[in-house]
Amino acid sequence: MEFCPKCGAVMFPSEGKFKCQCGYEKDITDKLKDKYRVSEEVEAKETIIFTGDDVNTLxxxxxxxxxxxxxxxxxxxxxxxxxxxxxTRFFRCTRCKHTWREYD
Structure with missing residues (x-):
């Protein structure tokens, strides 16, 4: 990753240059091309499993x-x-799902 020397933000490659949101630009030299690999492929992401309210882990x-x-x-x-x-202790009924609290 390249960081902007003016504002410190991450610079992204665009049209043969690293460009920053503040307007700073830096040419991508052959040395920088060897340092970075730009890919259009998106690697696999983690799978998130959503469960309903019927999963009781408490x-x-x-x-x-x-x-x-x-x-x-x-x-x-x-x-x-x-x-x-x-x-504060909270309770939720396993049958009707009513929730109440208890203080010491």
Missing amino acids: PTTRVECPKCGNMEAFWWLQQTRRADESE
């Missing part, structure tokens, strides 16, 4: 849901107040 505990009375819920901790105060 831990569960036995606690009664205030909405449906189910005795199992997912739980997690989250810092919702100042750092010197305790975390």
Whole structure:
């Protein structure tokens, strides 16, 4: 990669020159051609798999849901107040998906 000596941004090859967004241009010499390989091919990207809400990766505990009375819920901790105060426990019912919180 070539960086612009004026603004420090990455310069891209275009029409036989490295060009910067600030307007600076630098000729691509034979020495620079040997240093870089320009390719139009796009290499394979990582595959991202999206999952629905039915994938349950949170831990569960036995606690009664205030909405449906189910005795199992997912739980997690989250810092919702100042750092010197305790975390808030959140629960989500495994049956009706109702979410509630519990403070210390």
